[in-house]
Amino acid sequence: MTWEIGEEIVKKILEKAPYAEGRVRRERRLEFKIPAERIREFLMIMKENNFPLMLQISAVDWVRDGEIELVYHLMNIELGTHAMVKVRIPRDLDKAKMPTVRDIYPAAETYERDVHDFFGVYFEGNDKMEMPWILDDPERGLYPHRKDFDMLGYVKKKYKILDRFDENKDKYVI
Amino acid sequence: MVDWRLFEPLFNWARKKSLWIVSFCTGCGGIEMPPLMTSRYDIERFGIIPDPSPRQYDLFLITGYVTPKTLKRIIITYEMAPDPKWVLAHGSCPLNGGVYWDSYNAIKHLDKYIPVDVFIAGCMPRPEAVLDGIHKLMEMIESGEADGWKRYRENYEWYRKNQDELLGKGWREKEARKWIPWLVDKKKEVKE
Numbered sequence: 467m468t469w470e471i472g473e474e475i476v477k478k479i480l481e482k483a484p485y486a487e488g489r490v491r492r493e494r495r496l497e498f499k500i501p502a503e504r505i506r507e508f509l510m511i512m513k514e515n516n517f518p519l520m521l522q523i524s525a526v527d528w529v530r531d532g533e534i535e536l537v538y539h540l541m542n543i544e545l546g547t548h549a550m551v552k553v554r555i556p557r558d559l560d561k562a563k564m565p566t567v568r569d570i571y572p573a574a575e576t577y578e579r580d581v582h583d584f585f586g587v588y589f590e591g592n593d594k595m596e597m598p599w600i601l602d603d604p605e606r607g608l609y610p611h612r613k614d615f616d617m618l619g620y621v622k623k624k625y626k627i628l629d630r631f632d633e634n635k636d637k638y639v640i
Numbered sequence: 641m642v643d644w645r646l647f648e649p650l651f652n653w654a655r656k657k658s659l660w661i662v663s664f665c666t667g668c669g670g671i672e673m674p675p676l677m678t679s680r681y682d683i684e685r686f687g688i689i690p691d692p693s694p695r696q697y698d699l700f701l702i703t704g705y706v707t708p709k710t711l712k713r714i715i716i717t718y719e720m721a722p723d724p725k726w727v728l729a730h731g732s733c734p735l736n737g738g739v740y741w742d743s744y745n746a747i748k749h750l751d752k753y754i755p756v757d758v759f760i761a762g763c764m765p766r767p768e769a770v771l772d773g774i775h776k777l778m779e780m781i782e783s784g785e786a787d788g789w790k791r792y793r794e795n796y797e798w799y800r801k802n803q804d805e806l807l808g809k810g811w812r813e814k815e816a817r818k819w820i821p822w823l824v825d826k827k828k829e830v831k832e
Contacts, residue, residue, distance in 0.1 A: 598818065601745075602709045604808065610744045618742055624806070625748050 469493045471545065475515065482511050496549040502564065505553055509538065509570050517542050517549055523577035525585045527613045532557055534585060536564065557612075559586055566591035584611035648784075655698065655724055656781040658687040659774070662697035664717060667704020668764060669730040675767045683771065686778075694720045699777070702756070704764070705733035705746045708807060711753060712815055715803060718754050718792075725789050726757045726781065728773055730765055738763055752802045755788035 472490040479498070480488050486508060487499040500508050521539040528535060531554075538551040555562055566589040568575040578589040579599045586609035589595060598606070604624075609615060665673060676683050677690060691697050694717045706714065718725070732738035734750035741748065750756055757780060760773040780786035792799060804811070 602707075603814075604708075605744065608744075615744075617744055620744050621742055624744070626805075 472496055472547065475542075475545075475547070479511060479515055482515075483508050494545065494547045496547060497552065498549065499552045502553045502555045505538075505551075506565055506567060506570065508551065509540075509567050512540055512549065512551065513570060516544065517547075519543060520571035520573045520577070521548075523574060523581055525581050525587065525611075527557065527585065527611070528554075529557075529613045534562060534587060536581065536587065538567075555587065562587045564589050568592055583609075585609055586612065649782075652782050652784060656778040659699040659726075659778075660689055660691040660697045661699045661701055662694050662717060662721075663690045663692050664694070664700075664713075665703050666706060666710050666714060667702070667731070667733065669701075669703030672703065672730070672764060672767050672770060673701075676770060681767050681771060683774070686774070688774070695722070697721055698725055699774075700725065700727045701770075702727060702729040702734050702750060704731050705738065705740055706750055707745050708747060709745075711747055711803075712807060712811060715754060716812070723789055726777060726786050727754060727788055728758045728760070728770075728777055729756045730760050730770065730773075732761055732763050735759055735761060747806070753799060753806070755791045755799075757786040757788045 469490050469492070472493070472495075476488040476490060476496060476498075480486060483500070483504070485501060485504055489497055491497050498508070517540040519541040521541050522537075524537045524539065526535040526537070533554045534557045536553045536555065538553070540549045540551065541547070542549070553564075555564060562585075564587060566574070566578060568578065568591075575592060575594060578592050579594060579597075581587050582589060582595055583599050583601050583606070601610075608620070610617070610620075673690070675681055688699070698721070700714075700718060700721070702714065718727070729735070729750055733740060733746065734756070737743070737746055737748040740746035747753065758773045758777045760769050762769060765773075777786060808814070
């Protein structure tokens with residue numbers, strides 16, 4: 467299905483940012499893929515092109531590719547259009563770094579702290595990165611939403627109870 | 641001298657008739673509180689009121705899952721209250737972890753950390769079930785079975801050991817040191 471207004475918006479943005487890939491996924495839903503180092507200039511272009519609201523920065527952990535995909539969700543309120551800006555960065559802890567975008571979208575500060583807590587992506591320039599956020603001290607630095615985090619092992623070690631963790635048992639009470 | 645133990649049945653009867661709930665909705669079950677309080681189930685007719693002060697309450701509702709971070713606040717709030725005090729835990733999460741049984745951040749057995757008088761199973765229990773639990777608790781208060789506060793005092797070392805095992809030794813002081821400067825002066829945010 468094609469959505470003409472969306473095609474126009476994508477065309478207009480891609481003219482200014484030729485390094486990006488963009489397409490219309492469906493009505494009111496756009497998708498862009500860009501290289502990680504161009505994120506700031508691309509988001510500035512998006513903001514000039516009537517996407518004033520940042521909804522979320524979400525992250526997907528692709529273990530086999532060795533990459534973390536960051537998705538910046540932007541919203542055009544006039545058209546009710548949702549744009550996803552996708553970026554891939556390496557998932558190694560020392561390489562998973564991004565420039566902050568909090569001066570472009572102030573709401574990004576919170577989302578960046580969130581992604582840092584759960585996925586271990588460091589946003590350079592966000593000075594609240596090191597402050598305590600959602601996770602408590604024992605979990606900080608473990609990045610529990612990464613796919614290779616040994617959840618059951620951690621739970622067994624931390625809570626030390628529950629028969630249902632015993633894989634060799636036949637009958638379970640709960 | 642008056643032996644006040646003689647009047648204990650009278651006191652217990654009075655206690656069961658005026659339970660004050662601390663308004664600290666600790667989990668998803670907090671959403672069951674509005675129908676309980678408002679005209680549909682109206683628990684005020686049992687003499688129960690939601691009370692914002694942790695220094696005056698009798699009944700502590702643990703409404704749903706508890707994370708270690710919340711558990712710290714729960715323990716502090718529980719210890720603040722004056723002595724006959726009761727805990728009622730909603731839902732399967734405080735019982736055994738419920739749907740969060742393999743989560744890194746939800747505690748599995750609440751009664752290892754604070755004594756619980758009545759558990760209500762289910763996810764989530766409907767307001768009727770909570771009312772039933774409160775009725776059960778009232779009966780237990782009158783008969784003297786609801787003795788969680790006594791058990792907490794007698795077995796304090798055991799509870800304290802479990803708490804310290806989970807939250808780390810000296811967690812009370814650490815928490816205070818971490819947050820008090822932040823509450824007092826926003827400029828002195830502690831970077832840790």
